[in-house]
Amino acid sequence: MASSLKKMKGLYLLLLLQLFMEPLKSNIFYPADNDFFQYTGRIDFSNPREPVFWVPGAYIRAR
Numbered sequence: 001m002a003s004s005l006k007k008m009k010g011l012y013l014l015l016l017l018q019l020f021m022e023p024l025k026s027n028i029f030y031p032a033d034n035d036f037f038q039y040t041g042r043i044d045f046s047n048p049r050e051p052v053f054w055v056p057g058a059y060i061r062a063r
Contacts, residue, residue: 036063 030036033048041058043051 037061038063 031049032051038061039045039051039058040061042054043058044054045051
């Protein structure tokens, strides 16, 4: 019985930590023409901010 109470206290502590840490995360938007992205395959870059994939097998790698 005592071990299950310890487990519950631990779970509640983790939940509280997660709730308090959530606002610290930032949502950063990276445009498609950012250097963090590496494109491979047949991709139309006529508009660099909106690349279009033409065939299967094209992919993106992010750093």
